Amino acid sequence: xxxxxxxxxxxxxxxxxxxxxxxxxxxxxxxxxxxxxxxxxxxxxxxxxxxxxxxxxxxxxxxxxxxxxxxxxxxxxxxxxxxxxxxxxxxxxxxxxxxxxxxxxxxxxxxxxxxxxxxxxxxxxxxxxxxxxxxxxxxxxxxxxxxxxxxxxxxxxxxxxxxxxxxxxxxxxxxxxxxxxxxxxxxxxxxxxxxxxxxxxxxxxxxxxxxxxxxxxxxxxxxxxxxxxxxxxxxxxxxxxxxxxxxxxxxxxxxxxxxxxxxxxxxxxxxxxxxxxxxxxxxxxxxxxxxx
Amino acid sequence: xxxxxxxxxxxxxxxxxxxxxxxxxxxxxxxxxxxxxxxxxxxxxxxxxxxxxxxxxxxxxxxxxxxxxxxxxxxxxxxxxxxxxxxxxxxxxxxxxxxxxxxxxxxxxxxxxxxxxxxxxxxxxxxxxxxxxxxxxxxxxxxxxxxxxxxxxxxxxxxxxxxxxxxxxxxxxxxxxxxxxxxxxxxxxxxxxxxxxxxxxxxxxxxxxxxxxxxxxxxxxxxxxxxxxxxxxxxxxxxxxxxxxxxxxxxxxxxxxxxxxxxxxxxxxxxxxxxxxxxxxxxxxxxxxxxxxxxxxxxxxxxxxxxxxxxxxxxxxxxxxxx
Amino acid sequence: xxxxxxxxxxxxxxxxxxxxxxxxxxxxxxxxxxxxxxxxxxxxxxxxxxxxxxxxxxxxxxxxxxxxxxxxxxxxxxxxxxxxxxxxxxxxxxxxxxxxxxxxxxxxxxxxxxxxxxxxxxxxxxxxxxxxxxxxxxxxxxxxxxxxxxxxxxxxxxxxxxxxxxxxxxxxxxxxxxxxxxxxxxxxxxxxxxxxxxxxxxxxxxxxxxxxxxxxxxxxxxxxxxxxxxxxxxxxxxxxxxxxxxxxxxxxxxxxxxxxxxxxxxxxxxxxxxxxxxxxxxxxxxxxxxxxxxxxxxxxxxxxxxxxxxxxxxxxxxxxxxxxxxxx
Numbered sequence: 001x002x003x004x005x006x007x008x009x010x011x012x013x014x015x016x017x018x019x020x021x022x023x024x025x026x027x028x029x030x031x032x033x034x035x036x037x038x039x040x041x042x043x044x045x046x047x048x049x050x051x052x053x054x055x056x057x058x059x060x061x062x063x064x065x066x067x068x069x070x071x072x073x074x075x076x077x078x079x080x081x082x083x084x085x086x087x088x089x090x091x092x093x094x095x096x097x098x099x100x101x102x103x104x105x106x107x108x109x110x111x112x113x114x115x116x117x118x119x120x121x122x123x124x125x126x127x128x129x130x131x132x133x134x135x136x137x138x139x140x141x142x143x144x145x146x147x148x149x150x151x152x153x154x155x156x157x158x159x160x161x162x163x164x165x166x167x168x169x170x171x172x173x174x175x176x177x178x179x180x181x182x183x184x185x186x187x188x189x190x191x192x193x194x195x196x197x198x199x200x201x202x203x204x205x206x207x208x209x210x211x212x213x214x215x216x217x218x219x220x221x222x223x224x225x226x227x228x229x230x231x232x233x234x235x236x237x238x239x240x241x242x243x244x245x246x247x248x249x250x251x252x253x254x255x256x257x258x259x260x261x262x263x264x265x266x267x268x269x270x271x272x273x274x275x276x277x278x279x280x281x282x283x284x285x286x287x288x289x290x291x292x
Numbered sequence: 293x294x295x296x297x298x299x300x301x302x303x304x305x306x307x308x309x310x311x312x313x314x315x316x317x318x319x320x321x322x323x324x325x326x327x328x329x330x331x332x333x334x335x336x337x338x339x340x341x342x343x344x345x346x347x348x349x350x351x352x353x354x355x356x357x358x359x360x361x362x363x364x365x366x367x368x369x370x371x372x373x374x375x376x377x378x379x380x381x382x383x384x385x386x387x388x389x390x391x392x393x394x395x396x397x398x399x400x401x402x403x404x405x406x407x408x409x410x411x412x413x414x415x416x417x418x419x420x421x422x423x424x425x426x427x428x429x430x431x432x433x434x435x436x437x438x439x440x441x442x443x444x445x446x447x448x449x450x451x452x453x454x455x456x457x458x459x460x461x462x463x464x465x466x467x468x469x470x471x472x473x474x475x476x477x478x479x480x481x482x483x484x485x486x487x488x489x490x491x492x493x494x495x496x497x498x499x500x501x502x503x504x505x506x507x508x509x510x511x512x513x514x515x516x517x518x519x520x521x522x523x524x525x526x527x528x529x530x531x532x533x534x535x536x537x538x539x540x541x542x543x544x545x546x547x548x549x550x551x552x553x554x555x556x557x558x559x560x561x562x563x564x565x566x567x568x569x570x571x572x573x574x575x576x577x578x579x580x581x582x583x584x585x586x587x588x589x590x591x592x593x594x595x596x597x598x599x600x601x602x603x604x605x606x607x608x609x610x611x612x613x614x615x
Numbered sequence: 616x617x618x619x620x621x622x623x624x625x626x627x628x629x630x631x632x633x634x635x636x637x638x639x640x641x642x643x644x645x646x647x648x649x650x651x652x653x654x655x656x657x658x659x660x661x662x663x664x665x666x667x668x669x670x671x672x673x674x675x676x677x678x679x680x681x682x683x684x685x686x687x688x689x690x691x692x693x694x695x696x697x698x699x700x701x702x703x704x705x706x707x708x709x710x711x712x713x714x715x716x717x718x719x720x721x722x723x724x725x726x727x728x729x730x731x732x733x734x735x736x737x738x739x740x741x742x743x744x745x746x747x748x749x750x751x752x753x754x755x756x757x758x759x760x761x762x763x764x765x766x767x768x769x770x771x772x773x774x775x776x777x778x779x780x781x782x783x784x785x786x787x788x789x790x791x792x793x794x795x796x797x798x799x800x801x802x803x804x805x806x807x808x809x810x811x812x813x814x815x816x817x818x819x820x821x822x823x824x825x826x827x828x829x830x831x832x833x834x835x836x837x838x839x840x841x842x843x844x845x846x847x848x849x850x851x852x853x854x855x856x857x858x859x860x861x862x863x864x865x866x867x868x869x870x871x872x873x874x875x876x877x878x879x880x881x882x883x884x885x886x887x888x889x890x891x892x893x894x895x896x897x898x899x900x901x902x903x904x905x906x907x908x909x910x911x912x913x914x915x916x917x918x919x920x921x922x923x924x925x926x927x928x929x930x931x932x933x934x935x936x937x938x939x940x941x942x943x
Contacts, residue, residue: 179717186676187780188705188735201722333799447664448888476663476826477870478885485884503800505874529876547801549829550873555853557811559804559833 019281026277032270036263040086047080052235060253069259072245078259081237086263088149088238092222093215096153100160101211105203107161108168109195113176123169126162134159134221135228142230152231156221160214167210171203205282212275216268223264239263293363295465295497296322296345301358303337303344310570314340317358318523319595320516322465327491327498329512329529331505331544335566336518338501342469344368345499346383347375363464380407384458388470390450394442400426401438404457425456428493430486448479452486459490466491467499472507480504484511506550509533517541520566520577523595527602537604539582576607584608617690618651619820620675620788625649625684625694627667627674631893642892644670646844647684652837654787657814657821659831659852661867662841665889668824669713671841672790675822676710677701688788706736709781713793715773719765725751725776726761732783750779754809771802778809782817790822795830807834828867832856840864843889843900850925860922860932862905865940883933883940899930907931907942 020026039046048068055075063070069078111122138155145151175181175198184194219239225231226240227247234241239260246257303315315337322328332338343349345360347367360367362383367375387393395403404422405415413421419438426434429452442450451471458466468487472480484507491498502508508515508529515532517525517540525538536542545551546560564581567573573580579589588607596609627645645667652658662668673679675686677693686693688708693701712718719728729750730743747761754775765773774794781789794810795803811834813819825831831838832852839849840863848861859865862883869883885904890896896903902912909931917928933942 179712179714180720182673182678183710183712183718183777183780184720184731186678186705186710187732188702189731190735193735197723198720333801446888478663478866479888481866481870481884505800506872509874509876509878510872533874533876544801545874547804548874549800549803549827549833550871552829552833555833557808557815559807561804561808562801 016278016281020277023277023280025273026281029270029273029275029277032266033274036086036267036270037090039083040090043083043087047077047083049077049080051076051080051084051237053077060249062253063255070253070255072242072256073249076235076237078242078256081242082239082259082263085237085239085242085260088232088236089219089222089263089267092149092153092156093218096157096160096218097211097214099153099157100164100214101207103157103161104164105168105200105207108165109172109199109203111165112169112172113191113195113199119169122165126165129159130162132159135224138221138225139228139230142225147230147233149232149236152222152225155225156218160218163214164207164210167206168203171206172199175199175202206279209275209279209282212271212278215271216264219267220264223260293324294321294361295324295363296320296499297359297361298341298345299359299361301341301344301360302356303340303349304354304356305340305350306352306354307570311354312570313572314353314521314569315344316521318518318521320523320526322497322499323514324497325491325495326514327488327500327512329508329515330499330501330518331503331508331515332518333503333544333566335520335569337521338518339469340521341518342385342467342499342501345467346379346385380463381410381461382463383465383467384461384463386451386454386458386466386468386471388473390447390454390474393454394450396442399439399441400445400453404438404453404460407457407460421460422456425460426453428490429453429456430482431456448475448483451475451483455483455487455490459494459496462494463496465497465499467501469501470503471500473502473504480507487511505533505545505548517544521569522577522605524578524606525602525604526595527598527604531599531602535598535602537598537602537609538578538606539584539608540578541604543583576605617687619654619656619689620652620822621685621687622651622671622675623649623685623687625671625674625686626682627670627679628682640893643844644892645674645681646895648839648841648844648846649684650837650839650846650849652788652820652822654820655814655818656837657810657823657835659823659825659835659838660841661825661828661831661838663826663867663889665843665892666841667844668841669792672710672792672822672824675788676708676790677705678710702736706732706784707787708790709784709786709788710790711774711777711781711792711794713796715770715777715797716765716768718777719773721765723764724761725763725765725768728765729776729780729783731780736784738784746783750783753782753813754779771798771805774798774806775809778813782813785817786819788820788822790824792824793826794823795825795827803830810834827871829871840867843892843895845900845928847901847929848925848927850923854922854924858922858925859935860925860927861901861929862907862933863901864927865933865935868935899928901929907933 020030053076057075058071059073059075061067061071067077067079069082072078107122111119137159141155142151181194181198184198222231222238223240223243226238227244231240232238242260243257246260250257299319301315301318305312305314318341330338344355345367355368401419401422405418408418408421422438423434426437431437431449431452445453472483488511500512512529514527515529516523517532517538519540525532525536525541532541533545536545543562547562552559562581567577567580575590576593579585593605593607595603595605597603598609624647625645626643626647628641628643631640631642648671660668660671670679674681681694688704726747730747733741733743733746748758751758751760756772756775791810794806798806807830810821814821823831823835835852837850838852838855839846840861842863848855848864855864859868865883866885872878883906887904890903898913898915899917902908905912911930917930919926919928931942933940
């Protein structure tokens with residue numbers, strides 16, 4: 001019996017984390033993302049003040065020990081609003097991307113694996129959605145049903161589906177020709193089984209990378225819509241509405257707009273680093289060990 | 293005169309697990325106008341050896357001691373620009389996969405003319421040279437085919453084009469890395485024959501890497517047998533294949549399907565696997581799989597002469613000589 | 616007694632889309648092949664690229680649709696059999712693929728991979744852990760391998776996993792596509808010995824697809840040489856090797872010489888390359904490369920001629936005297 005010995009192996013998640021922390025950018029991204037997630041989850045514990053509590057006498061104060069990022073035009077603590085704004089950002093990002101992944105996976109796999117006519121149909125749907133500029137589409141929908149958090153979520157989700165769907169479709173098409181799929185067919189595996197057990201897990205890796213790098217885009221979209229007044233309604237704090245407030249008062253009280261911008265920048269940097277590092281980790285592993 | 297003289301070459305790779313000693317004190321020579329074969333199985337280090345010779349190594353490769361003398365000059369000490377001047381002119385290569393050797397978006401003619409960039413010839417002259425080379429490797433209708441793209445040729449033809457391109461500059465040394473492994477056996481036969489004729493014509497030396505023992509026997513004058521990063525045997529093809537001096541060579545020959553004449557339900561194999569080259573066991577590299585190991589094998593054997601011009605790294609040889 | 620597998624004049628046809636460099640049409644990758652495999656027998660199909668051997672194997676495994684002819688398994692016609700009925704037969708007709716690691720689903724553990732057949736066939740009441748251990752032991756792999764993943768094992772080990780998976784449901788016919796390709800010479804024997812042992816222990820019939828005549832000689836009872844979608848020589852292995860008649864068979868034998876520089880080489884060399892299936896040669900399809908070409912060969916398709924326990928299709932079959940080739 002040859003080759004009986006093998007080096008000890010970590011679990012798959014362990015493997016991913018192991019390589020991730022070795023990449024300086026990946027580590028930085030991971031830390032930043034963890035911070036953002038933690039601050040959003042533990043917002044009630046971290047934020048020093050109630051974000052919507054008015055305190056008009058203390059309005060428009062600069063950063064101080066009492067108010068780390070100063071106060072806005074209604075005396076509300078900016079730092080607390082930033083922290084709670086993170087909650088809103090994630091409240092928008094997670095269902096949006098979650099929903100886009102779900103439908104993108106479903107439609108993408110069917111398009112990639114199924115009959116040509118179905119593929120053509122689904123691609124047509126994707127292309128149609130993509131032909132609408134997101135913000136215009138959002139404005140149109142908001143004009144119809146009025147601004148709200150849920151409107152923003154649905155709009156961004158629908159416009160994101162084609163992005164994920166196309167990636168899944170391409171991956172599925174190439175996997176369809178792989179020898180292991182032929183092997184499963186020779187064992188009598190049904191099409192639903194092949195799609196669920198053999199194609200889906202191999203598509204999730206690249207999809208996770210895409211999602212990680214899409215979060216800043218979605219958060220930015222939400223901020224943009226809120227900035228235009230089409231998103232969350234006041235007094236709910238959102239990074240976009242912070243930008244909006246700050247924009248109006250930029251001349252004398254610049255800290256407001258900076259406070260709105262910093263979290264967006266951090267989110268973008270953190271998730272982008274993480275996503276890129278993830279991509280490097282996920283790919284070579286699928287290809288097997290290197291070296292001769 | 294020796295075209296290539298490798299002495300005590302050692303190369304390691306830096307890996308997460310540690311230093312992988314891929315080549316350890318490898319020595320071999322390629323005389324002028326001769327065809328030398330390198331035989332070895334996976335992990336023997338032949339790819340590392342070639343990449344060290346042409347100095348196109350992976351970023352995590354470290355060259356230890358040793359020298360690679362090409363016509364007297366140590367390639368390892370040359371500047372990058374000098375090495376580049378040699379590649380494609382004095383030393384050229386043919387690779388294993390004919391499907392990936394050529395640029396798919398340029399015509400064959402364009403590629404064959406591009407590689408003549410160092411020569412001060414007119415376009416028409418370069419084209420003629422390319423067409424002549426194609427005809428020489430047996431591609432009919434050469435002039436017309438220069439205008440075609442690589443995908444319009446079959447695998448066998450692409451490999452012939454690769455050989456034509458490699459030999460166009462009349463190199464002193466052609467390195468062929470498993471050039472026929474990806475081809476059907478009947479095509480292999482044709483290409484080997486063609487290679488032999490060309491070598492005779494041009495007068496170059498060929499370093500031919502393969503795991504196909506029958507082809508090595510037919511094509512090469514001398515052969516070097518490698519195992520897990522070391523040279524275990526070297527000599528003329530006749531000596532090594534008729535009277536193998538190293539137990540690995542012997543075992544390899546016994547396993548070769550072309551060698552086994554009678555039908556058997558129990559084919560010979562070499563049990564075990566190659567040692568871990570990060571944590572090398574001491575002593576003879578083949579000891580743990582060798583049917584003839586004894587106490588002396590705990591120390592690494594030096595290359596001993598079994599007869600003139602035929603060496604092997606095995607303690608048993610000395611034993612025979614003193615017996 | 617009905618043969619386990621009987622193929623009669625099978626044709627596997629593929630449509631070819633027109634394009635910038637090709638006109639539309641169809642190609643017969645397998646163009647009228649007939650052979651029989653008995654239970655417990657090993658049959659070798661030998662050919663080079665373009666011979667159609669892999670297509671034929673996949674047609675038998677139900678992965679390609681046979682356009683004409685018939686493929687009978689225990690007397691049951693497989694051609695045009697709907698998948699719902701073929702599924703039951705997939706317990707008995709199994710296939711091992713050429714790319715050892717590529718044929719294993721990368722995200723499944725070895726245990727999941729080799730017990731997949733049980734799940735697919737709805738046999739969930741079995742103790743899958745025990746089955747996995749049993750199958751691993753059968754192919755000589757240690758039980759720890761069950762928790763490994765395809766990217767963590769070598770090519771040779773992956774091949775054995777492929778065998779283990781194929782054997783899961785106690786099949787009667789194993790189709791092995793190039794089981795030794797890419798394996799080091801020193802371990803090719805292990806795979807062949809394993810297949811031979813399994814055949815003895817399980818009474819398995821094996822259809823081996825390969826381009827290596829030497830492999831075929833060791834392990835098969837019968838052999839069929841394919842060229843451009845048709846059989847050119849077929850019969851008892853020992854007979855074919857002792858007395859090869861078709862020039863292509865001779866060329867294949869000559870192309871795998873023994874490692875002996877002084878060996879007498881059968882001086883038979885083919886010209887050119889295999890022609891495109893889109894433009895089949897007239898008459899004998901081999902005539903464009905045959906060193907013994909005569910005018911008749913480009914006109915008439917040769918018929919089968921029996922010669923002892925083998926048969927060949929050649930107008931002017933050669934013979935091997937043991938030291939040289941004698942043309943007809």
